[in-house]
Amino acid sequence: MGPTYWWMLFGMALVTYIPRMVPLTFLDGKELPPIVSGVLSNIPYAVLGALIFPAIIFVQEGNILFGIIGAATAFLIAFLGGGVMPVVLGTIGVLAIYSFFM
Amino acid sequence: MKNQFIAGLKAGLSIAIGYFPIALTFGLLAKTTGLSLMEATAMSIFVYAGAAQYISLNLISFGVDPVTIVINTFIVNIRHFLMTASLNEKMHRAPKWVKAIYSFGITDESFSVLATGKEDKIPTAYAFGVTIIAYGSWVIFTAAGHVVGANLPEFLQVAMSIALYAMFIGLLVPAMKANRKVVMLAALAAAIHCIIYIGELLSTGWAILISTLGSAILIEIIYARRGKNVTALQKEMEES
Incomplete structure (x- = not known):
């Protein structure tokens, strides 16, 4: 598949990880309405x-x-x-x- | 802490069983799509998202450009914003970097197992147990599928396709029996999703997001109103 595949994999990994990680770390300890x-x-x-x-x-x-x-x-x-x-x-x-x- | 980790492994075992046939098939399909063992396994190691990975194979075989595949992956996974925001309310406090590590392992399935637990606060070690066993199953059986193919007897392979849905039902029903609000939440979300599905209105990722959010908001408004009505009634009674 070549280097393009690995760049794509990197992109896929990033956009999968962000929705998982951001709320758990950034909302931590915040009091919500x-x-x-x-x-x-x-x-x-x-x-x-x-x-x-x-x-x-x-x-x-x-x-x-x-x-x-x-x-x-x-x-x-x-x-x-x-x-x-x-x-x-x-x-x-x-x-x-x-x-x-x- | 060690006990919590082991309890987590036990709770995650049903996910590991459910991932087994799906990962095996993914490995096999990846091979037929032209991915090497390393490329296929790397996708399961670094991306770790069942639906998105399957869709990407499909898109790769159609020669779709990588940027589109990445954007599509994001769209499929947007729903996890909702899940981890919800999970955050239930998790024990822990340093941000620790949460950043186990958040990698949050999938539809591990979220469901964690979020439906009876405890008020979920210990961090428990979350690691659940996510590690599920992740291990996904990665190992992706590689196995690529190497040996899906060599299970056909009838068993077919039967195992139900595993994750059976697990979801096994998680949902005890909560339904205990609480009518849970029944309404699940039923309304299922109904909205069915309507979207029949009407072919949205792709699956969006459909799950919209039906979940729609149901969670509507039921909350209904209950909040009821709550208000009850207090209002009590006030009136006290006044009279």
């Missing part, structure tokens, strides 16, 4: 909703059923009180059986 910190404390749960849907449904291209079974299994195990690891391994297990026979 209550409404702003309220919104920020909402972010994790909102982001999870946005990361899961709709992507999980289309995780296997052309097979919506796969995603729906996966989502349903994960929600079920999680709802029954399984921790994160049982949810992950249980869902992989169910889908492995499903894709083994389909």
